[in-house]
Every structure is written in structure tokens, then in C-alpha cells.
Amino acid sequence: MDLETDKDRLFVTALARGLEVLAAFRPGELALSNQELAKRTGLPKSTVSRLSYTLTRLGYLAQDEASGHYRLGLAVLALGSTVLASYDIRQIAGPLMREFALEQGMSISLALRDGSDMVYLETCRSPARISVQLTVGSRVPLATTAIGRAYYAGLPAAEQLKLQPLLAARYGAEWEEISARLEEARQDYLRQGYSASFGEYEADVMAVGVHLAVPGQPAMALNASGPAFALNEGAMRERIAPALQALRLRLAPPG
Amino acid sequence: MDLETDKDRLFVTALARGLEVLAAFRPGELALSNQELAKRTGLPKSTVSRLSYTLTRLGYLAQDEASGHYRLGLAVLALGSTVLASYDIRQIAGPLMREFALEQGMSISLALRDGSDMVYLETCRSPARISVQLTVGSRVPLATTAIGRAYYAGLPAAEQLKLQPLLAARYGAEWEEISARLEEARQDYLRQGYSASFGEYEADVMAVGVHLAVPGQPAMALNASGPAFALNEGAMRERIAPALQALRLRLAPPG
DNA sequence: AACCAAGTTCCGCAATGCGGAACAAGTTAA
DNA sequence: TTAACTTGTTCCGCATTGCGGAACTTGGTT
Numbered sequence: 001m002d003l004e005t006d007k008d009r010l011f012v013t014a015l016a017r018g019l020e021v022l023a024a025f026r027p028g029e030l031a032l033s034n035q036e037l038a039k040r041t042g043l044p045k046s047t048v049s050r051l052s053y054t055l056t057r058l059g060y061l062a063q064d065e066a067s068g069h070y071r072l073g074l075a076v077l078a079l080g081s082t083v084l085a086s087y088d089i090r091q092i093a094g095p096l097m098r099e100f101a102l103e104q105g106m107s108i109s110l111a112l113r114d115g116s117d118m119v120y121l122e123t124c125r126s127p128a129r130i131s132v133q134l135t136v137g138s139r140v141p142l143a144t145t146a147i148g149r150a151y152y153a154g155l156p157a158a159e160q161l162k163l164q165p166l167l168a169a170r171y172g173a174e175w176e177e178i179s180a181r182l183e184e185a186r187q188d189y190l191r192q193g194y195s196a197s198f199g200e201y202e203a204d205v206m207a208v209g210v211h212l213a214v215p216g217q218p219a220m221a222l223n224a225s226g227p228a229f230a231l232n233e234g235a236m237r238e239r240i241a242p243a244l245q246a247l248r249l250r251l252a253p254p255g
Numbered sequence: 256m257d258l259e260t261d262k263d264r265l266f267v268t269a270l271a272r273g274l275e276v277l278a279a280f281r282p283g284e285l286a287l288s289n290q291e292l293a294k295r296t297g298l299p300k301s302t303v304s305r306l307s308y309t310l311t312r313l314g315y316l317a318q319d320e321a322s323g324h325y326r327l328g329l330a331v332l333a334l335g336s337t338v339l340a341s342y343d344i345r346q347i348a349g350p351l352m353r354e355f356a357l358e359q360g361m362s363i364s365l366a367l368r369d370g371s372d373m374v375y376l377e378t379c380r381s382p383a384r385i386s387v388q389l390t391v392g393s394r395v396p397l398a399t400t401a402i403g404r405a406y407y408a409g410l411p412a413a414e415q416l417k418l419q420p421l422l423a424a425r426y427g428a429e430w431e432e433i434s435a436r437l438e439e440a441r442q443d444y445l446r447q448g449y450s451a452s453f454g455e456y457e458a459d460v461m462a463v464g465v466h467l468a469v470p471g472q473p474a475m476a477l478n479a480s481g482p483a484f485a486l487n488e489g490a491m492r493e494r495i496a497p498a499l500q501a502l503r504l505r506l507a508p509p510g
Numbered sequence: 511a512a513c514c515a516a517g518t519t520c521c522g523c524a525a526t527g528c529g530g531a532a533c534a535a536g537t538t539a540a
Numbered sequence: 541t542t543a544a545c546t547t548g549t550t551c552c553g554c555a556t557t558g559c560g561g562a563a564c565t566t567g568g569t570t
Contacts, residue, residue: 264526264527267526267527268525268526268527269526269527288516288517289516289517289518290515290516290517300516300518301517301518301519301520304517304518304519308518323516323517
């Protein structure tokens, strides 16, 4: 970031650091000490102390009475739900996704692109297994997952082209190989109408994905996934993938 | 805030301003211009420009290509879902709440306290009506709603006492009256085992609430609500309230 | 072409945030 | 009890960082 000394006049460091503190919290962690925050962010403790004081006053952090450790505050939740509220498709997709998860015994997710990642807007875990621990807001790479590849493959060619440099930048030397694999997946998608990843991104996880283009909304994608030991390729291709396509049809009627 | 000139050495203004920009977005609004942000936050436009530049670089804002207006970015979503992940009760309550909403044709919510507000952790709208437009992260006052009063009434006396000054500070001169009404509601709760608000907080909305104390978690409360025109007091008291109590029992087995 | 509205950039100033170090408070060990 | 340690808060002088008015683009309208 120090490269571009020009633009940096515009960059507000204190704000960035404060957000770094918030982002230091990982799902499942209850509370972090000031020191732990300092370690994670690489900031000196007095700086962290000031930032956490400020964030606490604003409700973005909350301090545990006993330990004095910090938790993310509920003000953060309000921001997050404002984001979700702007994607009204969740209202429609949610119930149908739950129905799918129940009937097929699979986890299902809806995601859209952010940079070179896919971000989950909604997920329904299969009731059977605790399955994969991904939730709303989680990120998975676009180029190497079933949902990302389905997203990519279903995009207009012009959009696909625009993504190439972004992905190339992300993967550096590996891009050549990944790019070839992505193109392969694109071909598969055109032929089959869905994309598949059988243990490729996460070993022991099988997934299929379809692109979802709803008129008013940005492009999205759906996937269905589950643990490899409980599934087999045949069922994924012959039962799950078609069911996912059927669901897509209900969300985005053709025409 | 300027009163305490001492502590203010610790307060990081730039961070607070940046968060003010994020908080300027309201649910349902798609994109805001820099100028609109300046108006809402009361900051000069050059300042807003720098802040939104910074937030955009970090992924907390995203810029609409065509209009140049800003939307909340998906990084915000990641923060928000980290908060939700720390309340594991949602995993258990969610399905049961949906079931309730379906069977009773009512909206149902789970909330906990933040300051003198109750904040929704989970809500399920009734499938029938679009009903009340409150979602995860929304706030309603503690002292004047069914859910808030149920929360209060079910608290240990010591905790109730601790809340008094907080509420008094919030309501100022009105506190006398509100306090009396709250005490009345507390008595009702002890007698009936639920609290009720029939058009009191929002005209045309009827609601009942129960306290929910789950061992590992902070105190919470549940409510069921719906439009007044479709409901009547008898049904609320004789059907909905008991059903809510039954649900509470499944979430927090006695003992 | 002239005008207006919105946004970005400039630039000198000083207020603001910085961070090392001293200070407090709480914990463990000896 | 004292001493060493660990964590968190506060101090305080310095210079960096962010500030914001004004000038400058950019783009759309009459």
C-alpha cells in the first residue's frame, strides 16, 4: 500500500486500523483481549487500546464485564443486516432453499461475486449432517469451486473476459493451470448445465453448482454440497444436479 | 461528547466518522451519493470523499459502476455474520421458530438487550402477511414493547434494578410514567406468564412475549406478533401465548 | 456555449492520533 | 510478603495525519 504515495493522501489510516480491529474477530470466538487484538493486527497496544475504546463507545465492540475482553457489538449486526436487506431475493430463495435442503438432505447456498471470491448470501445446512461450516458472509474462491465455476460459466462472455485479469492477478504463476481448469469447467457447464467439484476444493466435499440470473439483481449462483462419504457421483449427477436446476427455474423463470 | 475533554484524547474521531458513513445507510436503500452521505453525516464533502475512498478500498463500501454511488460492501456482511455465529442458539431456535410461524400464522422473533433496546437476533415472518418489517439487527425499545417487557419481567430482581438508571436516562421526564407502566407489565407477567402489547407500541400491531433464559447464553426474549386487524385479544391470550410458552420450554428445558 | 450540480484534488495548517515509556492492577511463584 | 510477570491504561511531546475551504474536473441540462 505504500507504493502509491500519491493516493495515500486520501487514505484514512485511523479508519482502516479500526476496521482491522473489528475484522480480527473470527466466527466462533467469543472474546478477544486487547493484547490479542494487538498481536493480530500488528498494532502497538496503546493504539489498540484507543481504537477499542472508540469502538466500544460506538457500540461496535462490547466489553465483557468480568474479563474485560471484547466481543463484537450489536451495532455491527445492524450494519450487516442492512446489507442483507438490499438483496430481496433472499426472501424468495430462502424458503425454497430450505425445502431443497430438507428434501435432498444436502446443504445448499446462494452466493454472488466479490472480487475473485464468491460470498454466501444464504445457506441452508442439511438437517442430517452438520456438514460444511460455511455461513452467510463466508467466502470461497471463484475459480476452484463448483459454485464459482457455475457463476463464471453462466456469465456473458464479455463479463468472463473482464474477470480474467482479476483472477490472473490473484493466482500469479498458478493462473496458467487454474485458467485451463476453469475453461474446462466452463465447457462442462455448457454441455451438462451444471458444474461439479468432487473433492477438488475441499477433499471429502462434493458439490454441484448452477448459475442464477435474476433480472433485477446481479448475477448469482447456487450450489448443493455434502460430505463425500455419504454421497456418490451418480446421485449427484442424476438426482441433485437436476433438482438444483429445477430450483433455479423457480427462482428465475425463463424469458 | 465534548463535555469530557479529558477522555476525548482516547477517542479516535476519524474512525468514528468512517463508521458514521457506514451507518448512514438504511435498510432498503440501494446506493447513496457522496453528497447524500455528507448531508446525513453532517461532514464536509471532501472529508466524506476521503472516507468513502478508504472504505471502498477496504471492501466496506462498493461503488456502483454506472452512477458512482456507494453501496455497503460485502466485507460488512462478513462482520455481521461473525456476530451471529457467536449466538449458537440461533441454530436451535431457527427451525423451531419457523415451525411456529407456519403453524400459528404469526411472525416470531428472538431478541436480546443492548442498552435500553432489544435487538432481534432472529425473526421469522408469518408466511401469510408481509407483516411487520423488522429483521435481524433491528432495534425496538425495551420499556414499551411486549418483547422488551417480557425480557425485563423475567430477569432476576438485581438485574432489573441495574436497568432502571439506564432507562431513566433514556426517557428523561417521561420515565415516571413509563416506569409505572413497566411495573404494571411486570406484575402482569408474573401473573400470566407472558407480556402483551395490543396496539401499544405500534398501533395495529398485537404482540405477546416471553422471557427466555438459556443457561450458557445471555438472557433473551421471544415474541409473536401480527397485524391487529387479523387478530383478536382472545386468540392472542388463549392460543398464541401458550404456544409461545411451549416453544420456550423446548428451547430452555426447566431445571 | 453557458450553466449547474456532484465529485475529486490541492494544499497549508494545526489538531489529532501516534507510540514509547511510565504507571496501575491483577496473577503466579517462591 | 515480596518479587517477577503479564495485561491494560494513561501520559505526553512530536510530527503526521487528517482536515476542510477553495479551486478544479467532469458530466449532464437548458
